[in-house]
Amino acid sequence: MNNNKNLIVYYSRTGNTEAVANLIHDKLGGYAIRIETSETRPANYRQEVQQNQMEQENGILPGLNTQISSLKNYKNVFIGTPTWNMALPQAVVSFLTSNDFTGLNIFPFNTNGGYGQGTTFDQIKTLAPDAHINDGFSVKGGEESKGRLLNIKDDRKLEVSQLLDDWLNGF
Numbered sequence: 001m002n003n004n005k006n007l008i009v010y011y012s013r014t015g016n017t018e019a020v021a022n023l024i025h026d027k028l029g030g031y032a033i034r035i036e037t038s039e040t041r042p043a044n045y046r047q048e049v050q051q052n053q054m055e056q057e058n059g060i061l062p063g064l065n066t067q068i069s070s071l072k073n074y075k076n077v078f079i080g081t082p083t084w085n086m087a088l089p090q091a092v093v094s095f096l097t098s099n100d101f102t103g104l105n106i107f108p109f110n111t112n113g114g115y116g117q118g119t120t121f122d123q124i125k126t127l128a129p130d131a132h133i134n135d136g137f138s139v140k141g142g143e144e145s146k147g148r149l150l151n152i153k154d155d156r157k158l159e160v161s162q163l164l165d166d167w168l169n170g171f
């Protein structure tokens with residue numbers, strides 16, 4: 001994959017999805033950018049769980065500070081997201097609905113607390129209907145509910161790096 005043509009865009013609260021994004025960036029190069037909301041999110045885990053659920057149930061799309069002006073310059077777009085309430089965090093929905101991915105190759109990736117990607121990959125497919133969506137990559141990251149925040153580090157980071165190689169070698 002030509003590194004100038006890779007965009008790696010991700011949402012991350014506690015750094016696990018970011019760690020995967022950084023590994024992809026180290027392996028493939030390109031431009032990596034974190035999705036930032038315009039309003040500060042709750043620092044408290046329980047409050048974030050509640051706010052997220054309320055946003056998901058009501059289809060509320062948080063405003064973003066992150067804008068990609070030149071999506072057409074890329075060929076491969078890696079989209080990274082945690083699982084929130086077995087679905088996409090609404091900030092990722094905001095990002096997907098405010099950009100046109102026509103003709104781009106999307107490579108979804110996910111970290112979660114042990115319950116898998118949920119509907120995240122399916123939502124990406126639905127929200128980027130004119131893109132070519134590849135099989136996604138999903139690994140266990142943190143378990144904030146149990147006080148485990150950044151888990152993709154040290155030995156686990158090496159393990160995830162090898163799993164990523166397997167995934168990327170498939171393309």
Ligand SMILES: Cc1cc2nc3c(=O)[nH]c(=O)nc-3n(C[C@H](O)[C@H](O)[C@H](O)COP(=O)(O)O)c2cc1C
Nearest residue numbers: 012013014015016017082085086112113115141142
């Ligand atoms: C608001 C919220 C909701 C979550 N919901 C789920 C869930 O439904 N299933 C799951 O497996 N993990 C869930 N998690 C755990 C995260 O998916 C997991 O910790 C992930 O690795 C976090 O990625 P990050 O460090 O990039 O933010 C949730 C975390 C938060 C903060």
